[in-house]
Amino acid sequence: MLTQKLDAPSPTYYIGKGKIGELIGLKEQTQYDTVIFDDELSPRQQRNLEEALGVKVIDRSALILHIFARKARTHEGKLQVELAQHQYLLPRLIGQWRHLERLGGGIGTRGPGEAQLETDRRLIYKRINLLQHKIESVRQHRALYRRRRKETGTPIVALVGYTNAGKSTLFNTLSKASVDVEDRLFSTLDPVTRRLALPTGQQFLITDTVGFIHKLPPSIIAAFRATLEELDEADLLLHIVDITHKNAANQCLTVEKILSELNLKNKPKITVFNKLDLALSSEAELKALTAIPYFEEEILLPNEGIVLISAAKGWGMDELLNKIAHHL
Ligand SMILES: Nc1nc2c(ncn2[C@@H]2O[C@H](COP(=O)(O)OP(=O)(O)OP(=O)(O)O)[C@@H](O)[C@H]2O)c(=O)[nH]1
Ligand SMILES: [Mg+2]
Known part of the structure; x- marks a missing residue:
């Protein structure tokens, strides 16, 4: 490096x-x-x-x-990745055919490079159009689905956070599901939703989705609009932070920045510090830490709840569910 x-x-x-x-x-x-x-x-x-x-x-x-291309599994995920790839590629085409330009063309004729470039560009525009069209129909389908879900009145809680923070691990722990969890970036690309019940008996839906990253290419944000729109419907966001990561503070800021770019800044949110098992030796220690008076004020995140958890060990789940219940 x-x-x-x-x-x-x-x-x-x-x-x-x-x-x-x-x-x-x-x-x-x-x-x-x-x-x-x-x-x-x-x-x-x-x-x-x-x-x-x-x-x-x-x-x-x-x-x-x-990485996204390798991770895309569903039809929708693949469409979105391909769109982002083409949008990235388009302005970069020129260089690809430059070697042909040296072969030159006579006066008044166009070099083979130029002609090829134009053909390629046309093909890519065509493909982009087609992909946008397909993604639009996915979006509409999702919107319809969301509206139906909304009509049932079940509140939606969405997991957001930097990639590798532990969103899917928490999703699995809470829902006893088995979404892919891996120690690599962007394990999750496609949103998944499960129905859960609070201790009070109230039901809610929880959604796991794609993670964020610093300097996320704009073409990805644009292409993943259909996926990210799932977050619009959320009644509550859980911002999962890998508090043991050396860049945890910056990752937090990156997530906050992307949330505001997505106009989600004003959504109710709980900040969830994860992976506490790497720093503490038991759930009892974690509870002792949370019990310190003014614990939240000390961390200076006004108007937000903070919960300490270990998604892997299942520590702090009761406290997390209580906070969710309180918000809902
Ligand atoms: N020690 C420890 N490791 C954890 C915890 N939660 C998650 N991990 C690990 O962190 C890595 C990432 O977890 P994921 O749940 O895939 O993270 P994610 O936020 O869904 O990541 P993306 O889908 O890539 O955005 C995996 O290796 C997990 O085993 C935890 O509470 N403690
Ligand atoms: Mg994940």
Whole structure:
């Protein structure tokens, strides 16, 4: 991993000339065949870097899209990922055919690269249209479904949070379901919903959905609108935080930022600190910590409840259900 401090990324290479030299030097030592940039590169930067380094260059968005593509299971998930991929690809097409341009065309004729580019672009536009059309019908179907669910009056609680925070683990613990849980990013892409009952007997629906990540590519947010719209209907959000992660605070802020971009800032919300089993040795310790007077005020999240849990061990579930009952 290499880092560089610059006032602004270089428009031609993203990194500075010296860094490129360093990267080329590393190639002899490590024989790397791919370089991944933890940011979105412009098509031009990516092209120049590939030429300079002689290896495949991938940016953060392409990597996230790649993970999404591997994870998409349902028809809807696959449609959304494909749409995001095409939207990412479109502005990057130009470079792909540039080698043909060198073959040149005579005066007045267009080079083969240019013609090919236009054909490709047309095909991709066509595909994007088709995908948007299909996703729109999924959206309408979902909206209808949601309306029906709403008519039954059962409140909806949605799990949100940074990817790998433990949303699916909590979903499984609460609903005794077996949604995929993995120690990797974006295990969950498609929303799942289950019916649960509170100790008071009141029923509610709980929804597990796609996790958030810092610098989420806009094409993904756009493509996953149908999925993210599920959150609109929620009466209550549970924001799951992996409090043991070294970037927990930043991850929290990222989630808050995405929630406000999705216009969900004003939804009632409970912040749930998860994975406390990694820091404490028993549920009794966890209860003792929560019992400290003014515990919530100390953490300075006004107007929100905070619950400490271990989704994996099932610690703190009664307290969590009480808080949910209180909100509903
Ligand atoms: N020690 C510990 N590990 C946990 C806990 N909850 C979840 N994990 C682990 O954290 C990893 C991610 O859990 P998931 O439930 O898949 O996380 P998620 O938020 O659904 O992740 P995405 O679907 O990828 O957004 C898995 O390896 C879980 O076993 C917990 O309470 N304690
Ligand atoms: Mg999950």
